[in-house]
Amino acid sequence: MGSAPPAFIGAEEVEKHLPRASLLLPALEAALGNFSSGPAGGVVQPLRTVLAVPGHGGYLGVMPAYSAADDALITKLVTFYEHLKDSPAPSHQATVLLFDPRNGSLKAVLDGSVITAKRTAAVSAIATKLLMPAFAEVLCILGAGVQAYSHYEILTELFTFKEVRIWNRSKEKAEKFASSVHGPVRVCSSAQEAVVGADVIVTVTMAAEPILSGAWVKPGAHINAIGASRPDWRELDDELMKNCFLFVDSKEAALTESGDVILSGAEIFAELGEVLKGTKPALPEKTTVFKSLGLAVEDAVAAKFVYDAWSAAN
Ligand SMILES: NC(=O)C1=CN([C@@H]2O[C@H](COP(=O)(O)OP(=O)(O)OC[C@H]3O[C@@H](n4cnc5c(N)ncnc54)[C@H](O)[C@@H]3O)[C@@H](O)[C@H]2O)C=CC1
Numbered sequence: 001m002g003s004a005p006p007a008f009i010g011a012e013e014v015e016k017h018l019p020r021a022s023l024l025l026p027a028l029e030a031a032l033g034n035f036s037s038g039p040a041g042g043v044v045q046p047l048r049t050v051l052a053v054p055g056h057g058g059y060l061g062v063m064p065a066y067s068a069a070d071d072a073l074i075t076k077l078v079t080f081y082e083h084l085k086d087s088p089a090p091s092h093q094a095t096v097l098l099f100d101p102r103n104g105s106l107k108a109v110l111d112g113s114v115i116t117a118k119r120t121a122a123v124s125a126i127a128t129k130l131l132m133p134a135f136a137e138v139l140c141i142l143g144a145g146v147q148a149y150s151h152y153e154i155l156t157e158l159f160t161f162k163e164v165r166i167w168n169r170s171k172e173k174a175e176k177f178a179s180s181v182h183g184p185v186r187v188c189s190s191a192q193e194a195v196v197g198a199d200v201i202v203t204v205t206m207a208a209e210p211i212l213s214g215a216w217v218k219p220g221a222h223i224n225a226i227g228a229s230r231p232d233w234r235e236l237d238d239e240l241m242k243n244c245f246l247f248v249d250s251k252e253a254a255l256t257e258s259g260d261v262i263l264s265g266a267e268i269f270a271e272l273g274e275v276l277k278g279t280k281p282a283l284p285e286k287t288t289v290f291k292s293l294g295l296a297v298e299d300a301v302a303a304k305f306v307y308d309a310w311s312a313a314n
């Protein structure tokens with residue numbers, strides 16, 4: 001007798017079993033600490049393979065990981081395309097394959113887009129909790145796409161801001177964002193207007209040139225830098241990169257994939273996992289940048305969470 005056919009868990013079902021990204025926080029904190037502990041942490045995760053799709057402005061990322069603590073074995077396949085102006089397709093699409101670690105059988109094929117949106121925002125929330133200044137009042141989001149929504153949701157769930165500001169390259173999209181989310185959001189006409197005086201800043205754009213200048217940033221602010229995941233793409237300028245304390249999810253990934261890190265020559269202070277383990281300090285009183293590239297082990301944690309909840313309900 002062969003093994004059971006794999007389950008297919010689509011976007012709606014993923015959303016149903018993972019209604020809030022904050023449900024992932026304990027498991028993600030543990031996974032980031034394990035990732036930064038080397039082989040003793042039980043995370044096996046090579047640097048992702050990213051191949052360009054010539055002539056189409058697209059990329060395919062292959063992201064395998066095993067987490068012993070979660071006993072989760074996955075690979076995520078994620079595509080991202082720079083300019084999809086005349087296409088209804090989202091810029092990022094992903095699928096997660098979840099395997100049985102005991103025998104390699106495929107257990108489930110999960111929509112990876114909701115997982116990517118939620119686990120990325122949850123990791124930014126972990127960084128924000130550790131690195132944002134005391135008494136943070138103003139949240140600023142640069143970009144108004146999928147990640148802007150997931151970041152807004154978790155950051156306003158976990159923290160209380162007096163003001164939330166958004167800027168987007170096309171103002172219509174920022175206005176749509178402001179009218180879709182539940183709380184009040186001020187739409188700004190320039191990135192500078194949105195950034196000046198902000199305590200927590202999130203960059204979630206597809207920019208390839210800097211959209212955030214260090215000259216605008218309030219000393220002591222915390223920045224979650226989520227976009228610019230190619231070695232020649234930027235969201236942050238040199239002034240910011242060189243005058244901040246730089247935290248990353250993975251040093252290896254940052255030094256290979258992040259244009260903001262590679263081209264600025266900024267020194268990495270710590271991995272987030274090292275702060276979570278207590279081997280590096282958090283420095284919330286300093287200007288801090290968390291440069292996120294996205295780790296497959298985060299997808300492993302999220303896919304396991306969704307699969308377990310789905311299995312319990314089916
Ligand atoms: N660190 C991580 O784990 C992850 C990072 N990302 C990155 O986060 C960023 C946002 O992703 P999504 O929200 O899914 O994308 P999206 O396509 O839904 O939204 C992108 C936003 O950037 C704006 N934009 C596009 N080109 C721009 C430019 N040249 N300058 C300024 N703004 C521009 C668009 O108007 C849109 O509002 C992307 O760079 C993506 O690669 C995405 C998933 C995971």
Ligand SMILES: O=C([O-])C1=[NH+]CCC1
Nearest residue numbers: 078116229293294295
């Ligand atoms: O981790 C991830 O899925 C991604 N990081 C950058 C683009 C997609």
